[in-house]
Structures are given as structure tokens and as C-alpha cells.
Amino acid sequence: MAKIELENISHSYDPADMPDEKKTFAVKDMNICWEDGIASALLGPSGCGKTTLLNIISGLLAPSHGRVLVDGKDVTFLSPRDRGIAQVFQFPVVYDTMNVYDNLAFPLRNEKRDEKEIREKVLKVAEILELEDKLHTSPSALYPAEKQKISLGRGIIRENTAAILFDEPLTVIDPKRKWSLKRKLRNVQKVLRKTMIYVTHDQHEALTFADDVTVIKDGRLVQKGTPEDLHSEPASPFVGYFIGSPGMNVLDFTLTEAGMDFGAFSVPLSPVLRDRLGSEGAFQLGVRPEFVQTGSEERQGAVPFTVAIIENNGAYRIFTLKNGDIRIKTRVSEDILAQEGEQVWAFFPEDKVKVFKENRKVY
Ligand SMILES: Nc1ncnc2c1ncn2[C@@H]1O[C@H](COP(=O)(O)OP(=O)(O)O)[C@@H](O)[C@H]1O
Ligand SMILES: [Mg+2]
Numbered sequence: 352m353a354k355i356e357l358e359n360i361s362h363s364y365d366p367a368d369m370p371d372e373k374k375t376f377a378v379k380d381m382n383i384c385w386e387d388g389i390a391s392a393l394l395g396p397s398g399c400g401k402t403t404l405l406n407i408i409s410g411l412l413a414p415s416h417g418r419v420l421v422d423g424k425d426v427t428f429l430s431p432r433d434r435g436i437a438q439v440f441q442f443p444v445v446y447d448t449m450n451v452y453d454n455l456a457f458p459l460r461n462e463k464r465d466e467k468e469i470r471e472k473v474l475k476v477a478e479i480l481e482l483e484d485k486l487h488t489s490p491s492a493l494y495p496a497e498k499q500k501i502s503l504g505r506g507i508i509r510e511n512t513a514a515i516l517f518d519e520p521l522t523v524i525d526p527k528r529k530w531s532l533k534r535k536l537r538n539v540q541k542v543l544r545k546t547m548i549y550v551t552h553d554q555h556e557a558l559t560f561a562d563d564v565t566v567i568k569d570g571r572l573v574q575k576g577t578p579e580d581l582h583s584e585p586a587s588p589f590v591g592y593f594i595g596s597p598g599m600n601v602l603d604f605t606l607t608e609a610g611m612d613f614g615a616f617s618v619p620l621s622p623v624l625r626d627r628l629g630s631e632g633a634f635q636l637g638v639r640p641e642f643v644q645t646g647s648e649e650r651q652g653a654v655p656f657t658v659a660i661i662e663n664n665g666a667y668r669i670f671t672l673k674n675g676d677i678r679i680k681t682r683v684s685e686d687i688l689a690q691e692g693e694q695v696w697a698f699f700p701e702d703k704v705k706v707f708k709e710n711r712k713v714y
Contacts, residue, residue: 353422353435353513353546354387355408360417362403367415377403378414379570385514385563387422388544390537392561394551396593400570401550405516408548409438421513435513437506441522443498444505445490451477452486455504462509476504479539496528503536507543514546521556533560554594566590582639587710591637597669599637600679601707606631615675616654624701627714635707640669642703643681646696647689653696658689672697 360381363374378400385391393401406412408419410431419427419434426434445454455473464472477483480500490498499520506515517536521529537560540547549560557564558578565575566589574586578594585591591599604611606628610620613636620628628634646653656672656679670681672695681697689695706714 354420355385355514355546355548356420356423357381357383357404357408358418358420360404360407360414360419362400362407362412362414362416374415376415377570378407381417381567381570381572383565383572383575385546385548388546389563390540390547390549390561391563391565392549392551392557393565393567394554394557394593395567395573397552399567401552401567402518403570404567405438405518405548405550408514409436409516410434411438435509435511436516437509437512437514438516438518439499439502439506439520441519443490443495443502443523445498445501447489447491450487450489451482451493451501454490454501455482455486455508458505458509472508472510476508479507479542480504480535494528495523496525496532499524499532500535503539507539507545512545514548517547517549519551520549521551536560554596558594566593584712585637585705586712588635588637588707589710591639591705591707595639597640597680599639599705600643602636602638602677602679604634604636606634611636613677615677618654618699619652621701624706624714628706628708632708634713636699637705637707638679638699638703640680641682642700643679644698644700645670645672645681645683645687646698647687649696650698653698655694656697658691658693658695661691670695 360378361376362378363376365374395401407414410429413428418425421434452473455476456469459469459472477486480503482500485493485497490501521533524532533556551557562577564578564581566573568589574581574590581590581594585594585599588601592601602613604613609617611618654674656674658670659673660671662669668683670683672679672681705712
């Protein structure tokens with residue numbers, strides 16, 4: 352078990368002798384600390400540097416700049432094996448020439464453990480992963496989900512593993528098995544209490560697996576916090592929009608004496624919030640679809656919108672509302688009978704909105 356720290360990590364795939372100012376950096380000056388035993392996720396869109404960062408942590412890649420510390424010890428230039436970090440890749444790595452038992456035993460045989468100990472550990476891991484009845488099967492006869500469980504088993508079987516990293520491990524799994532395997536992983540983490548870092552571009556996977564989520568974008572750390580923090584206090588419009596489905600509505604406005612001027616319409620502000628925001632200028636309003644209060648009747652401070660699209664998702668409905676070139680999404684209750692093309696009123700409650708300036712949260 353281990354605490355993992357990144358200190359000023361930057362990485363470029365360009366030749367080392369190229370001057371830094373000419374290089375393209377896939378990872379830019381990252382400072383992150385993962386506490387011991389935590390279930391954590393690294394979340395960001397494709398190409399944002401997740402795999403690069405994971406490979407730097409595991410030791411498959413030496414960073415251009417910065418240090419990796421495991422329990423305070425500098426491991427930046429140690430091999431993956433010597434830093435005790437296991438990695439499970441997007442595509443399962445299993446040996447088809449060995450049965451499941453031997454696949455699981457492989458890391459321990461490499462360490463020259465005795466067969467009695469190996470047997471105990473293989474049986475225990477097989478039990479955790481529900482592979483007991485597959486031990487004498489060849490992996491070639493198994494589903495991708497089961498093969499991925501073998502990869503996972505090989506990741507967790509060594510007791511001295513400090514941490515386990517998963518790089519989009521559910522990519523090859525069909526949707527039906529995805530969720531059960533993810534739950535399994537979550538349970539394994541709870542039982543073993545090992546530091547796990549789960550990489551994904553899928554916010555649902557990240558938020559349901561991890562207690563702690565690190566959002567990255569364009570090679571930079573954007574925000575690190577609990578799923579609740581990211582949802583309720585997004586540090587930037589990007590996080591607001593990226594987390595939640597649908598994501599946060601983010602609308603540009605100009606702060607005026609009277610309130611918020613969105614171009615197509617204006618919304619009054621309380622004196623308290625008006626003072627908080629201070630100087631006039633360009634801001635962004637963030638409001639989650641579930642917090643927009645939508646009604647058929649006009650009310651003080653509400654804005655008229657036309658219902659552009661109604662999506663019925665069974666449990667609730669999402670309306671896309673339009674006013675001029677502004678579109679917002681709102682989650683509405685059953686008692687609103689408005690149809691597409693009709694008018695409704697949307698109200699943004701001040702205690703639920705966020706305000707951003709230059710991409711940072713100011714309220
Ligand atoms: N081996 C490589 N050589 C050159 N560029 C790479 C290499 N691997 C990744 N990149 C680039 O680095 C950036 C980050 O990639 P990656 O870490 O794979 O992102 P992610 O895993 O978030 O999709 C991308 O722009 C990608 O094109
Ligand atoms: Mg990747």
C-alpha cells in the first residue's frame with residue numbers, strides 16, 4: 352500500500368535534445384498526491400494525457416521533468432517491477448498457452464514463491480474475482496470480461512504491490528458485463544484497501560468507482576475532489592459541463608448595474624451577489640439542468656424560452672429551451688404539460704448557480 356505523489360511532472364514525446372519551448376507537452380506541470388489506500392480516478396477526454404501520466408506513475412515512461420514519489424521515496428527512474436506498481440491495460444494481457452490458474456500464478460512464480468503459498472493466493476484471488484470454476488480453462492475460451500478479470504487478478508495477486516493502475520479497463524467489455532465488472536473492481540478495492548487509480552474518459556465510470564476524482568484537460572490538472580465536490584463546486588466551466596448528464600448549462604453574460612446581461616435577455620441579481628462579483632465585465636453563469644426551475648407561468652426574474660426538444664428518459668424529461676441563440680437544458684417534472692414549440696419560463700435560483708470569470712469559479 353502506498354501514497355503516490357507527482358512533483359512538477361511534465362512530459363513531451365519530442366526528442367530530448369529539442370529545446371523545451373519548441374516541444375509539445377502531453378503532460379504539463381502536474382502536482383498530484385494520492386493518499387494511501389484510496390480508490391481514485393483520472394478522468395478526462397481522449398488525448399488529454401491520461402495514459403501518458405499512468406505510464407509515468409507505473410514506470411513504463413520516464414518523464415521529461417519532475418519526480419514520482421512512492422511513500423516519499425523517489426522512484427522516477429525505477430523500473431515498474433521495482434516500484435511495486437501493477438498496471439492493467441485497456442486490452443487484457445493473458446497467456447493463452449497457460450490455463451487461468453497458471454496465468455494467475457505467473458507473477459508469484461516469477462518471484463520464486465513456493466507452490467503451496469502460490470496455491471493459497473491463486474485460490475483467494477480466484478474467489479474474489481469469481482473465477483474459481485474457470486481455473487483449469489484456457490483463457491482463449493473465455494469472454495473478454497473474464498480475460499480482463501485474469502489481468503486484474505495478476506495485478507492484485509502480489510501482496511507487495513503498492514498500487515494498481517487501470518487504463519480504461521472496461522473498453523473491450525460489452526455493456527452488460529461492464530457494470531458488474533466495475534462493481535467487482537470497486538469491491539476488490541474495498542477488501543484490499545490498495546491504492547488504485549482508474550483511468551477513464553467516462554464520467555459515470557469515474558464517479559461510481561472512485562472516492563476521489565482527478566479531472567485533467569489538455570495535459571493539465573483541472574480539479575481533484577470527491578464526486579460530490581466536482582458536481583456541486585466545479586472549479587471551471589469545463590468541469591461543470593464534463594460532469595453530470597446532461598452537463599451544466601454555461602452561459603456568457605456581461606455584468607451590468609442591473610444584473611446579468613445575456614444579450615437575448617437579462618436577469619436581475621441580488622445586491623449581495625452583485626457586490627460579490629464586483630467589477631463589471633465578462634462572466635459565465637453555470638446552472639445545472641436539475642436546478643433550473645421551469646414553469647408554465649410567468650414569474651419575477653424568470654426568462655421566457657421556447658421548448659425546442661423534449662427528451663423523455665423514462666424517469667424524468669429533459670427539455671432543451673431556446674431564446675435567441677441561447678440554448679439551455681432543464682430537467683422538468685411531470686406537471687409541466689408544455690409541448691415542443693410552446694413557451695415556458697425558466698428561473699435560475701441564485702443559491703444554486705455558479706459564476707465563472709476567465710474560466711475560474713468566482714461564486
Ligand atoms: N508514443 C507517443 N508518441 C508521440 N505522441 C504521443 C505518444 N503517445 C501519446 N502521444 C500524444 O500525447 C497526447 C496524450 O496522449 P495520451 O496520454 O495517450 O492521452 P489519453 O490517454 O488521455 O487519451 C496526445 O496528444 C497523443 O497524441
Ligand atoms: Mg489513453
